[in-house]
Each structure stands twice: as C-alpha cells, then as structure tokens.
Amino acid sequence: MGSHSPFLVYYKNISVMNNKGEQTVKKGSASVTLLDDRTVVCRLSGEITGAIVKESMRQTRLLAEQIQMHSQPRLLLDISKITKQTSEARNRAKELRTVGFERIAICGGKRSVVMVGRYLVRITSIGGYTKFFKTEKRAVHWLERGDIQVDDNQLSKRAVTAVLVLLTAVGALIGWQLGVSPLTSIIPAAKPMNPMTALTFLPLALTIILMRKDWQRSAWRQRVALFTASWCLLFGAIVLLNFLFNTGVGIDSWLFVDKLNSGNFTGVTSPASALSFMCLGSILFCLLSGQERPWQQTLLFILSGVVFLQAISILIAFCFGFEKIYTFDDYPPMPINTAIACLLVNNIFATLSRSSGISARAIKGFYANWQALVVGLLLVLITGVAWQQSIHDVEENINTVAREAYTKADSNIQGRLTTYIDALNGYKGLFSASSDVAPNEFHNYFANSGLSTNYPGFTIFSYAAVVPEGSKKTFIQQTQARASADYPKFAQYTLYPANTNSIHYPLLYIEPNDANTAGYGFDLSSETIRKETLEKARDIGQPQASGIINLNVSSQDKNAPDNFGFFIGLPIYQATGKGDTVPISLQERRKLIKGFVIAYFVNNRLFGDLFANVENKDAQFAVVDQATGKEVYSTKADNVPADAPIKQSSIFEVAGKQWRLDMTVSNTYGKSDLYKFLPSGILVVGLAVSLLAGLLIFGQLRRRDQALQLAADMTEDLSAERNLAVANQRKDEAVLSSIGDAVFAINTKGRISLFNQACETISGYTAKEALGKMYGSILRFEYEKDGRINDSFIREALDGHISSMKNHTVLVRKDGKRVAVADSAAPIRDARGTLMGVIVVFRDVSKEQELDRAKTEFVSLASHQLRTPLSAINWYGELLLSGDSGKLSKAQHEYIQEIYDGNQRMIELVNSLLDVSRLDLGKLTNQPTPTSMQELAESVEKELRTSIESKKLKYVKQIASSLPKIIADPKLLRMIVQNLLSNAIKYTSNEGSVHVTMRKAADSELRDAKLDIDGDYFFMSVADTGYGIPKTQQSKIFSKLFRADNVRALDVEGTGLGLYIVKEVVAKLGGRVWFTSIESVGSTFYVILPFKTKTASSTEKAVGPRKPQIKT
C-alpha cells in the first residue's frame, strides 16, 4: 500500500472580513473517496472556490493514479450540493490536468426537480465518457455496468400530448354532433372549438404519434406529415382569405350544422386559429425538409413564437376576465380548447426541432428555462383567476349590503303607508258609527290616534263630503250652522273654486285644524287628479292613492318642493244597515257615497322621514311614481354620480298606486378598506409572485447550469487529458512491446498495471488476463531447486530497493512449463518520490543457460582431460626423482627434473587458464568466509618456500598484529596473494628481496584509491627488487596474456595471466590494485580490499550449477 489514505476529505473554511469589519465564513467542502477499487468519488458541496477545486482534483488525481496501476479509473463527480461557485472555481476547473478516466459520471442529486430538462440539453452537448445522472444510484449503475436503457422521455411526452390533442379534437366533434356543449370548450359558455379546427387537429395528433425516432427516414410517415402540413396551410389560408375578403367558402356551415343554435350556424373558424395552423404547417414543412439552416432555425423560432403568443394570450385574457375578446368582431380570437391544443402541438414541434439538431440559441435558451417560464405563466394565470374572483366577491358583498339597505328602506315605506291606511280605516269606523260626525269628534279622533306625533311626514288628515250640485246650498248652510267658538271658520264656509261638476267633494274637516284652515271648502272635484282618485276610491271601496299633486293650491310658489305630495282617500258610505261598511255593488257605492277620509302626504317630508335612517352618502334611494315615471323623491347621496346604474329596484303598491323604489350606489359603496384594495392587491401581489417565482426558478436553473458547467469544464478537460494519457500510454506500450525483454509493472498493492508482449510470450498469459490481477496469481517465480516461491526481489523493490532475481529462478508458465528467467525489479516513483509501484524486467535465460553450461562443461572437461596426463607425468617424474625405482644418474636426474618442472608449468598454465575462463564466465563467485590473511600468506609462502630458498631471496613479511579477518572467499584471496607473491619471487633475481606488508589501509590511501574513507579496508603491498616493468608497458600489465618484454627476454617462465586474474578478483571483491615500478629496480604491487566484501552483484550471470557430464 502506498502512502495515500484511501479516504480523503478536504474542507475549506475561509474567513472573509468585509470593509465594515464583519467576519463571515464561507464554507465549501470536497471529499474524495474510493467507492470501490477502481472508482473515485469526488463530492463538491457548499460554496466552491478555486482552491477547493484544485485540491479536490489533485486528490482525485492521486487516487486515480493509484488505480491506474492496476486498472482504468472511473470517476463519480457529485455536484448536487454545490450552492455556489466562484468564477475562479470555474477557471480552475478548466486548468485541470489529470489522468484519463475510463468513465465519468456526474450526478446532480435527487434534490432538484427542475433539472431534468437541463440534463437533456447537457447530455446532447457532452458525449463520450461523461454522462449526467439525476441520482447517484443511476450514476453508480452506469459506472459499474455501462450504458443503461434510459426511457425515452420525449417519446412518452409525445404520446401523452398526442392523446390529449386527439381527445380535445374528438371531444369537440362529438360535442358538435350530439350537441354537448361542455365537450367543445372546457370553460362553460366560452367560445367553443370549431369542428373544422377539431378536424385539423386529428392529422396533427396522428403526425405527432408517428414522429418516433428516425421518423424522417420512413416514407409513409413522411407522407402523413406532409399531408398534415399541407392541410394545415390550406385550411388556414382558406379561413384567412374568408376573413380578409369576406369570400365565404362556407366550408364550416356546409359541413356542420350547429345543433346548439339550430339552423343558425355562424361559427366560422377564428382567423387566429387559422394563423396558428399555418404556422404549425410551416414548422412541419421545415422539420420535414430536415435541413435546418440558420434562416430556417430563425423562421422556426418565429413561427413557434407566434403560435405560442397567440395561444397564451388567449389563456391569459380568459383568466383575467377580458371577456371582450370574445366580442371582437374584427378579429375573433381562438377558442380556449384550440389555444390549449395549439400550445401542446407547438411544444412538441419545438422539442422535435431541437432533437433533430436545431441549435438556435433562442430556442435552446427558451427550452433550457422552460420550467421557469411555465411556472411563471401558471402563476400569472392563477393570479388572473384570483383577481377575477376577488372582484366578483366584492361585487357580491356590495349587492348583499345594498340588498339589506334596500329591504330596510322598502319595508319602512310600505310599513308606514300601511299604518296610514289603517288610520284611515279607523275613521271609516268613526263615520259608520254615527250618521253625522261633528267636527270635534273628528278632531278628537285625530288627536287620540297620535298620528301627528308618531309619524312625522304625515301632513293633513281631512274629510271631504260628497255634495251633489243640487244640495250644494243646503250643505253650505248646514256647515255654516256648525260654526262655533272652536270652529269659527265654518261661519264663512263655502265651496271653491267654482265649477260645473255635478258632484262636489268639498273639504269639510281638516286636522290638524289650526294650520290648514285655508283648505276648508276646497272642492276636490275641481281638479282632475283629485277627482279621479276619489271617484276611483268610491268605486272600488278601497283606499286609493292619488298621483303627485300640488298640495298647496293657494301657494304663490307653485314649484316649491314642499308643495308636492299625494293623498290617500278612503270612501265613506252611508250605512246600509246590513252591517257592511262597503256596499257590494258599484251602483250602491256610487249612490251611497257619503264622503272621503283623506290623508295628505308631502313627498319630501314623508320620504325624508322614511329614509332618514338609511341615508348614506354612497347609496341613493329614489322613489318613482310608476304611473308617470317621474322621480318623486331621492335621498341625498353626494358620492353617487347622477349616471350611476340602478343597483336595486322594485315596485310596490300602496292604496292602489304603484311606486318604484330605486337604489343607486357609488363606487365605494359597501366596500371596507380591505375590499377597496383587495382585487388590485391580488393582481399586484400575484403578478409580483409570478415574476419572483419565475426568476427564482430561473436563478436556480442558472445555478444548476453553472454547477453543471463547472462539472463539464472539469470533465471536458478530463476527457482531453484522458485522450492524451491514452495516447501516451499507447506510445509507452508500443515502446514496451517492442522490447525483447519481458516487462511488467505492478502498483503498490501488487496489481499488474502493465504487461508487455514479451511478457505474454514468456508467461503464456495475455495482457488482458493479467492486467488488474495480483502479480502472484499470474506470474509465479520459483526457486529452481525446490519450487518455493521466489519473489523476494519484487518485495524488495516494493520496499524501494533495486534488486535482481536470485539465481536459479524459474517462471511457471500458464501451461505449467518452467522457464529459467533472469530478472531485475526497480521501484517506480513519481515526481515527488512517492513510491507508485514496481517495474520488473525479466527474460528467458534457458538458452543462455544452455550456452553457459556448454562452455562450462567444455572448460571443465578440457581441464579435467588435460590434468589426467599431467598428473601421470607429475607422479611418475616424482617417483623417478625420489629414487623409489632405483638411483638415477646425475644427468638422468637432471633431465627428469626438467620434465617435472616443465610439467609443473603446464599444470600452472592449465590452472590459470581455468581461472581466467571461470572469471570471464562469471563462475568465480565470492563465498565469503572469515579469512586470516596472515595464515593465507604463510600458506602461500610455504608453497613457494622452495623457490625462495633456491633463489636465496630475502623474504620479509610485515603483518600488522590483530589484523581483522577478511570476510571473503579464501580461494579468491589466495589467487591474489599467490599470484602477486609468485610473480615477485619469479621476477626477482637471485639474492634479491621480497617484502610483504599487510595492515589496515590508511585514509590517504583510501582517498587516492577513491574509496570510502569511512570504510574499513585491508591493505597489502608486495615489493620486490626485481626487473621492474618498462614504463611504456606499464599500462598493459593487467591485460590478459600480456608479458613485459624484459621478462620475456630473460626467459622467465610465466603465463601472462596472473595479474589479469589479480585485477579481476580484486575488482570482484570491491577493492583496488595498482603498482609502482622502476625497470631494473623493482616493482611494488598494492592491493586494498574491503574487510567485508560484496557477496554477489547484479552483473553476475544466473547460471545454475551443473555437474559436468564427462564421459571417459
């Protein structure tokens, strides 16, 4: 496992001090985790800054790189919780450089319902490896399993739309045929959908149904669409022509009979509908052509806009109650149903045009924000309805209030007048009780009735007698005779004005009598209205009211308002003795009529009193004489304009006369302060809310849009990076494939991330099989001998060391065969030195091994076979020289000795050759054993003792006491010492000297030898007083088979291999060898060796030991 934690969270809390010194904390966070072993999850939430993006993507990259060691990483980018992001964040996102992801899923979360449309747009604009998902579940599913079948939203939307349009059209047709008006218009009483319109919608609906995927490729579907488009254009054109030039083709009335308004079909298709059809037809043509050039896109947008605006204006107008739109004669608007159907079809066409490649910005922008528009529009429509309703409510309220006030006034009037009539009837009783009523009786009755005090507005009560012309004088006399102290006016009583009527109705009693004395004797028959009223009363036997009359006949000011009034007369008949006050027959009534009790009313006073308690500035009551239509009285109402419409009106009849009570009100009547402002308040608030909601959703969409843009920026860069990374990877793979050696790489977890072709060939596994697997399950490295797993070299590399495979390693192939391999492993580090994995290189060495083995066998065989005869010569020579087989002569001994010595040189030569051969083959390995150099030197000295003595050399050894043992192969050490010493002895003339020094190396010597001064080194020098090495040949002295000229000339035996062996062995042990030499003076050889020598080096060849198969 590398240095990365699998779970990383990065929080960014930035304190921001504004210029007022207030501190706010901006919070945004990003978490980067691993979902599984190949999916990185990066979640951004809150307020995202550039730093967060940078850091989170850096972490993402780190994890991705780890995954890349074994497989292609995938990314889940969660942006659902982003509330805000800075422009820097977006810029950062663009700067991103990261590794290639196989797939990137962006999930927007479940929160927002308004994002669906957004996604559709986005998905079409970003393809390839990146996809947007509404829910994380889907995103993960896609990451794990690849593409999932997504329902075609558009398709289902289209189907629903088509069905709706179809239902609307069919409904309208049925409605027309069966006379069911609700089917032709969803709003009762609104203008119904025209049957021809309905017919036209049928092919449109069919076309929408047929517009499935690739609809443009199906010939018959195209033909249907073509027909629909043509029909729409044709029909629209006919209707428009009809409308503009009044050239009635009469197609509507010809086809249909209006069952609702039978025999009187006036409904022609509205020109607005016709225009919409022409637009829809044109759009369809555009879509059919398939080539959406810029001008076509613009045209589509305009046509679509016209249809949309027409339809939506109808809906708005309706909701706001502008009913007048239906009364336009000049340009009849389209019916509600048609408007809705048009909207539906238009919407589908617009989406179709988008999905077929229209990229006109306006349409895109419109549909990108359609949720905001729809919500805003719906709220506007709701506002309209609420506004209308509130107006209606207020009106209702006014009516209620008015009705109450009116009822009160009405009952006041009727009640009062009825009271008077009752009073009149009381007098009737008075007159029935006695044949002659005295003035004081009349007065007393009046005084007791309390009419004058209880009922203001009442004016005069009087009694008029019925006096035929013949008894006129008698009547005057009788009346004058009644004059008394209380009634002095009777003394001058006479009838006036004079007239020629046959029957006179002079006033006899007047109450209150004090104020109305002028009326005595006034002949009511002298005036038509009075006369007719009284005679009508006489005839019907009931109280009868008069028309409006001038009450004050004697008044100077004939038009004074108080003069006008009316009276109610009650006929009094002479008693018949039958117990009934009113005779049954008309003749009897006319015959028996005695007089009239009359009550007078002054309009102003009566009604002024009656309306006193309903008086209102905002409500005017008016009493109209129904007979003449003249207004008799109206209450004072300053706020009511003269032309205000009559709010309430009713006709009532009192004493045979019809009156009308009208009520008019002001604009403010019945409205409380709340009601005064309610409708306009609703309108204003509603429109404001609509606007706000629209803007809010728009803002939300913008924010989502920005978040998506951020994600898109990031991922678009990622995919570019991915392509780059893939290209690089391919290049690397190509390079690695062409390498003859097998190369594979593993990540820190041990998963194989690279597997080249040679690897495939040697192992028998394919890269596909191997990638992502643990290397141990694919490549099994074993010790050749015992089959134990040998992967320590990989583990060492994972620990960060370069290491090579131990010798004798075999790889078990897929087919089970074992292949000898040589191998090295090295750690891979990134730029910061973090271990990222290990790269392993190995090759099949079975052929090399064969070759090496053959060489080794040859050398072994050669040396063995050479040695056998040499041994024979050696031993028999020795036998002869030792005299075992009898004493030899001096000459014999001498000759045999020469043979013997020559043989010795031969043996030596063979041995040296063998050593050199082994050195060259790398067969001489260092098997370190603690070795005492002193003992070794003594052993060599012992071997060479004969030569030393024979040459009478002075042999001096200077060995430091307590010299540590060297950890090295004694045989190798021996080669050094033996060669150097034997050379010194060999090349030193008789009686010379050889000086051997052994000690620890001094720092200066180490420095000269360029060795580590702190290390512990052994120093040896062998000095002789020999022939020395000629200056010109000193550089070649360590070469193989080189012998200096001077010694060759001297015929000193030598192989030319000794110093080469020394040099090679010293190098192998990690030491240094050099010399100083002056010709004819002597040479000194120096050797420095580490006390602890190297065991094995990577340059060694991995050749297993093999017993030489030598056949004798």
Place this chain on the structure above:
Amino acid sequence: MAQQKHVLIVEDEKPLAHALELKLGHEGFKVSVAQNGQQGLDLINTTQFDIVLLDLMMPVVDGFQVLQALKSKGAMPYVIVLSNLSQREDEERVLALGAKKYFIKSDTPLSVIVEEVQKA
C-alpha cells in the same frame, strides 16, 4: 608401524592407479586397487580398508555415487578424494558426502598424498 594400513585405490586411470600403488606400496602400505566405483564398493563391502583414495570421474559407478552409497550404508571409511575436477562445487559436494580430503591430482605431489595417508 605396528599394523600395516590397508589402502584402497579407486581409480579408472590405470597409470595413475599404478603410480599410487607403487608409491604407497613403497611406503609400506597394503594397497588394493579398484578399476571403478562398483568394484570399489564391492571391495569395501568385503574388506576392511583404513583409507580409500577415491577418484570421481569413473565409468559404471562414479566417485559421487560411491560416496553416496557409503553414506547411505552408514559405514563411511576414511575417504580422500583425488580428482582432476577443480570446481569448488565438486569439492563442496564431495566433502558434504563425507569425504575427508579433496586433492586435485595434477596439483598434488605423491609425497603430499603419502603424508595424508600416513596422517589418517
């Protein structure tokens, strides 16, 4: 010498075997010679030898096999290996199989061998 040491020479090269036989006989040892490993093993099975001088490269049964057989039998005589195989691995192997000494024939004078036999 109180008792004459009995030396077995296992050597396929007749001249070498003869030289050893001559020398050791001259030095007063009782010497037997086997021509190959099989003969050597047969002799060892029947006769008690004080010292065995064993060659490695031999037909029929080689020196390694002789040592192996002796080792598995558990009765290991004093074996000095005389061979012209000079590789270290051979020496190590032989010593691991129970041989006491290892000499390369060409590098070793007869006197040294006599010394070793006397020492044993």
